[in-house]
Amino acid sequence: MAKNQSQRPGRDVRGGKGKSQTPYAQKGNRSSGRGRGAAKGFQKSAQRGDDQRKQPRRSGGQGGSWIEGRRAVVEALDAGMPLRKALVADSDGSLADIVRQLDEAGVPIERVQRAKLDSISSHGAHQGVVVQAAPFKYAELTDVIANAGEGDALVVLLDHVTDQGNLGAIIRSAEVVGAAGVIIAKARAASVGVGTFKTSAGAVMHIPIAQVANLATAIETLKEHGFWVGGATEHAHDDVWGAPMGGRLCLVMGSEGSGISRLVRDRCDFECRLPQRGRVESLNVAQAATVMCYEWLRRVSESAGEELSSPAPAAADAPAVPAAEVSYMEDAAAGRTIDWDL
Numbered sequence: 001m002a003k004n005q006s007q008r009p010g011r012d013v014r015g016g017k018g019k020s021q022t023p024y025a026q027k028g029n030r031s032s033g034r035g036r037g038a039a040k041g042f043q044k045s046a047q048r049g050d051d052q053r054k055q056p057r058r059s060g061g062q063g064g065s066w067i068e069g070r071r072a073v074v075e076a077l078d079a080g081m082p083l084r085k086a087l088v089a090d091s092d093g094s095l096a097d098i099v100r101q102l103d104e105a106g107v108p109i110e111r112v113q114r115a116k117l118d119s120i121s122s123h124g125a126h127q128g129v130v131v132q133a134a135p136f137k138y139a140e141l142t143d144v145i146a147n148a149g150e151g152d153a154l155v156v157l158l159d160h161v162t163d164q165g166n167l168g169a170i171i172r173s174a175e176v177v178g179a180a181g182v183i184i185a186k187a188r189a190a191s192v193g194v195g196t197f198k199t200s201a202g203a204v205m206h207i208p209i210a211q212v213a214n215l216a217t218a219i220e221t222l223k224e225h226g227f228w229v230g231g232a233t234e235h236a237h238d239d240v241w242g243a244p245m246g247g248r249l250c251l252v253m254g255s256e257g258s259g260i261s262r263l264v265r266d267r268c269d270f271e272c273r274l275p276q277r278g279r280v281e282s283l284n285v286a287q288a289a290t291v292m293c294y295e296w297l298r299r300v301s302e303s304a305g306e307e308l309s310s311p312a313p314a315a316a317d318a319p320a321v322p323a324a325e326v327s328y329m330e331d332a333a334a335g336r337t338i339d340w341d342l
Helices: 044-048 070-078 093-104 114-120 141-148 164-176 194-200 215-224 285-303 323-335
Strands: 011-014 022-025 066-068 083-089 109-112 129-133 153-159 181-185 209-212 228-232 248-254 270-272
Touching: 066 070, 066 114, 070 083, 070 093, 070 129, 070 194, 083 093, 083 114, 093 109, 093 129, 109 114, 114 129, 141 153, 141 181, 141 209, 141 215, 153 164, 153 215, 153 285, 164 181, 164 194, 164 285, 181 215, 209 215, 215 228, 215 248, 228 285, 248 285
Parallel strands: 083 109, 153 181, 153 248, 181 209, 228 248, 228 270
Antiparallel strands: 011 022, 066 129, 083 129
């Protein structure tokens, strides 16, 4: 990988508000098949069913959505999802364990007739229990921009990712690397629900998530605030190692099935793909987003002369580790070292 990207042909330099200027690939030279998006090795797994997870059944309700079914309710509790109240079928002793968990979580419980649950259920599969989730408080796009400050920053924009599990995993990766926020579409896209809470491991509570009506307009607004926009697509000529992934970056990831839409792709300043050697055709969108988020973190840390955080030192009163085990752990750690300049 070239050490001095500013000397690479076919690139220009645009100054921004960040700590350093970053060269970006000029648009053009794209192959046919626009709109398919998603790098080879990115997004096709959903077409084979790899990313399809059965979502908890829910129906609309004022002030929050209803989550129905015993397994779905337990998953919501395990994920730490805020719940307003629970409606439980009267005189159903088989629900005792779920009632106990709801009570321990501090969720108000109301005993009702099954006819009441039938009227709420959207699929008739409530199994005697439904809970009302508190509405998730989405951020505004301006909140994400404000959180980005004036220097290097990462914003992850998802072009109609539809699986809540993928959404949660991407939010988790974005939060871990210190992204300023995640932007999702209001329509035809996964929203923050039970699956998102579960796979984000609580990250949804620690990073602004903005839901916007028009992704293309959101991208133009980000550009006005010094962001460059990079899209993940199989049609890219540059791989992620050679692409300009630092500075103020809006990383665009496409949907599981069709990738980045034409309107969004037309607004990308550069494109990149993941290289691969193996035979398996794809990483899913969440895995690919994680790789790219960490590449941004590596670039900005390297540019600032910072070292990436390492595990905290052991406490002073921690038991001593035998010398043989120390040697083994050092060897193991060395074996996990990543050579980024492949």
